[in-house]
Amino acid sequence: MSDKTLTIEILRYNPETDDKPTFGTFTIPYVEAWSMLDALEHIKDELDSSLAYRWSCRMAVCGSCGMVINGTPKLGCETFLRDYYPNPIRVEPLANFPIEKDLVIDSEDFIKKLESVKPYIINAMEKPVEEGVNKQTPQQLGLYKQFSMCINCMLCYSACPQMGLNPLFTGPAVIALGHRYNLDSRDDGYEQRTEVIQGKNGVWSCTFVGYCSEVCPKNVDPAAAINQNKLQGSQDWALSFLMPRKGDK
Amino acid sequence: MSRRPYVRPMKRTWYMDHPFYRQYMIRESSCVFDGLYAINLFVGLMQLVKGEAAWNSWLAFQANPLMILFTVVTLGLTIYHAVTYFDMTPRVLPQQIRKMVKDSVVNKLMYVGLAVVSAIILAAATMGL
Amino acid sequence: MSNKRHIEPLLWSLFGAGGTTIAFFFPAIIFVVGLGVPLEIIPAEALSYERMSAFFLESWIGKLALMVALVPSYWACIHRIYHGAHDLGFHPGGGVKMACYGGTLILSLATIALLLV
Numbered sequence: 001m002s003d004k005t006l007t008i009e010i011l012r013y014n015p016e017t018d019d020k021p022t023f024g025t026f027t028i029p030y031v032e033a034w035s036m037l038d039a040l041e042h043i044k045d046e047l048d049s050s051l052a053y054r055w056s057c058r059m060a061v062c063g064s065c066g067m068v069i070n071g072t073p074k075l076g077c078e079t080f081l082r083d084y085y086p087n088p089i090r091v092e093p094l095a096n097f098p099i100e101k102d103l104v105i106d107s108e109d110f111i112k113k114l115e116s117v118k119p120y121i122i123n124a125m126e127k128p129v130e131e132g133v134n135k136q137t138p139q140q141l142g143l144y145k146q147f148s149m150c151i152n153c154m155l156c157y158s159a160c161p162q163m164g165l166n167p168l169f170t171g172p173a174v175i176a177l178g179h180r181y182n183l184d185s186r187d188d189g190y191e192q193r194t195e196v197i198q199g200k201n202g203v204w205s206c207t208f209v210g211y212c213s214e215v216c217p218k219n220v221d222p223a224a225a226i227n228q229n230k231l232q233g234s235q236d237w238a239l240s241f242l243m244p245r246k247g248d249k
Numbered sequence: 250m251s252r253r254p255y256v257r258p259m260k261r262t263w264y265m266d267h268p269f270y271r272q273y274m275i276r277e278s279s280c281v282f283d284g285l286y287a288i289n290l291f292v293g294l295m296q297l298v299k300g301e302a303a304w305n306s307w308l309a310f311q312a313n314p315l316m317i318l319f320t321v322v323t324l325g326l327t328i329y330h331a332v333t334y335f336d337m338t339p340r341v342l343p344q345q346i347r348k349m350v351k352d353s354v355v356n357k358l359m360y361v362g363l364a365v366v367s368a369i370i371l372a373a374a375t376m377g378l
Numbered sequence: 379m380s381n382k383r384h385i386e387p388l389l390w391s392l393f394g395a396g397g398t399t400i401a402f403f404f405p406a407i408i409f410v411v412g413l414g415v416p417l418e419i420i421p422a423e424a425l426s427y428e429r430m431s432a433f434f435l436e437s438w439i440g441k442l443a444l445m446v447a448l449v450p451s452y453w454a455c456i457h458r459i460y461h462g463a464h465d466l467g468f469h470p471g472g473g474v475k476m477a478c479y480g481g482t483l484i485l486s487l488a489t490i491a492l493l494l495v
Contacts, residue, residue, distance in 0.1 A: 013255050015251065015252065015253035015254070015255070016251070016253075018255075020255060021255060021257070071266065071267055072267075095257070096259075098254035098255060098256045099254060099255040099256075099257070100252065100254055106254045139348075142348060143344055143345065143348060144344070161259075161263055161264070161270060161465065164259040164263065165259060165464060165465065165467075166464075183344055198387075200384060200386065204384075204386040204387075204390070207277075207461050207465070208337055209269075209270070209273045210269075210273070210337070211267075211269045211270070211273075214269060221340065223340065224340035224341070227337070227340060227341040228340075228341060228342070228343060228344060230341070230387070230390050231341055231342070231343065231394075232343070233386075233387045233390075234387040234388075234390060234391045234394075236387070237387035237388065237391075238387075238391075261466075261467040264465065274465070277458050277461075277462045277465065278462070280454065280455040280457075280458035280459055280462070281455070281459060281462075283400050283404060283451065283454075283455055284452070284455030284456065284459065286404070286408060286412075287448060287451045287452055287455060288485075290407070290411070290448060291448065291485065291488070291489055293411070294434070294444065294448075294489065294492050294493070295492060297427075297430055297431055297434060297435065298435065298492050300427075301427040304427045304430065304431075305427065308415070308416075308422075308425060311411060311412055311415070311416045312416035312417075316412070316416075317412070317413070317416060317417070320408060320412030320413055320416075321413070323408055323412070324405065324408045324409060324412070324413070327400060327401075327404045327405050327408060328405055330397070330400060330401060331400075331401035331402075331405065334397050334398070334400075334401045335401065338398075341394075359401075362402060363401065363402055363405070366402045366403060366406065367405060367406035370403070370406035370407060370410065371406055371409075371410065373433075374410045374414070374420060374424045374425075375420055375421070375424055
């Protein structure tokens with residue numbers, strides 16, 4: 001280990017003792033190969049065992065370690081100290097979420113929204129076994145594949161100012177996942193997802209800032225998913241005048 | 250151990266905090282200038298309907314130095330609007346179309362469209378002069 | 379359909395149309411009207427009363443072209459201004475929304491009336 005050091009500022013909040021979050025400063029050894037997650041691990045093991053943060057896979061698959069690093073939402077596991085050294089690094093929990101403790105945010109609202117869009121294949125799976133398997137061509141897979149890459153890391157929620165301005169907004173990842181199932185040839189749930197996707201707090205709360213797609217570690221491009229649904233919604237809206245409402249529920 | 254989640258208030262000046270947000274606000278501000286310019290054109294149409302004297306006074310107003318300054322800013326922001334709009338539009342198209350035509354092709358076609366429309370307007374304005 | 383009807387899809391469609399007309403028509407129009415003729419890059423006859431009234435008040439092509447260039451553009455601008463107010467922390471109520479879009483409707487109708495009457 002070299003004797004070079006690096007300063008890391010972390011937004012700390014302890015719900016049992018603090019009224020509001022404040023920055024804590026740590027000086028850690030600079031190791032070229034370290035990710036932000038390694039740095040946090042060092043701080044927790046050696047400097048302050050009370051530091052709270054989420055992590056799991058360390059390879060940008062689980063989506064646990066989202067945090068705001070120098071103002072940009074990123075995954076801690078794929079953010080490296082060498083890209084910042086020798087400048088200090090400022091770490092905050094994801095924006096637009098309540099802070100549970102330190103870098104841990106409360107994602108309950110996100111999970112509720114995620115459930116509301118029914119992110120699973122509807123109907124087609126209920127087909128009797130005798131009718132055989134559900135076949136899908138590579139073209140049909142290609143249509144939705146991009147939107148299926150989401151790891152629920154919530155970086156896009158942190159990046160979206162509309163999320164902060166209107167916390168009821170369904171948000172980028174959830175709409176992208178709804179879109180993913182709507183585009184799936186095996187799925188039959190478009191109507192069931194319409195209220196969440198096309199409601200006032202659905203796609204119409206988006207102003208195409210586009211930063212959600214910029215920060216997405218999996219290139220899902222949720223901004224495209226949302227705005228494709230605005231176009232779809234406009235077509236449905238126009239058609240609803242031309243065609244009698246089919247079986248008003 | 251009790252839960253007491255802390256909700257951070259949204260700063261009113263959030264758009265100053267990141268270059269991406271600043272660019273977004275510049276893009277959105279273009280509509281204020283274009284909206285005023287559209288009203289200016291509407292006034293021009295009113296004056297044109299009124300008659301030659303009214304039309305000429307509107308033309309003279311276009312040459313006012315402050316109006317020229319406003320025009321330069323508006324033109325700059327309009328071009329910025331066009332560039333950002335052409336970047337966004339391909340992504341709004343249905344995924345089925347995006348799988349057939351690359352976003353970059355749609356983007357370039359929009360620039361071709363802009364060039365054609367601009368050439369027609371310039372030609373129409375200067376034809377026979 | 380369980381989807382409650384609201385007017386956002388219509389407002390967004392008009393915004394989309396207007397964003398397109400501003401991007402395609404406005405750069406050249408602004409250049410000719412606001413810089414070309416006033417700065418004498420283009421001869422002043424280009425915008426003479428005879429030519430302009432003949433094209434925009436007599437010719438159907440001219441009337442239609444001006445209508446297409448102007449009317450959707452109003453809607454794009456007001457849509458962004460309305461949402462921009464929200465971005466700036468003002469959350470206008472239904473009355474302001476009615477005034478914004480209602481005013482735009484009146485401006486649109488006035489434009490069409492001037493061209494058709």
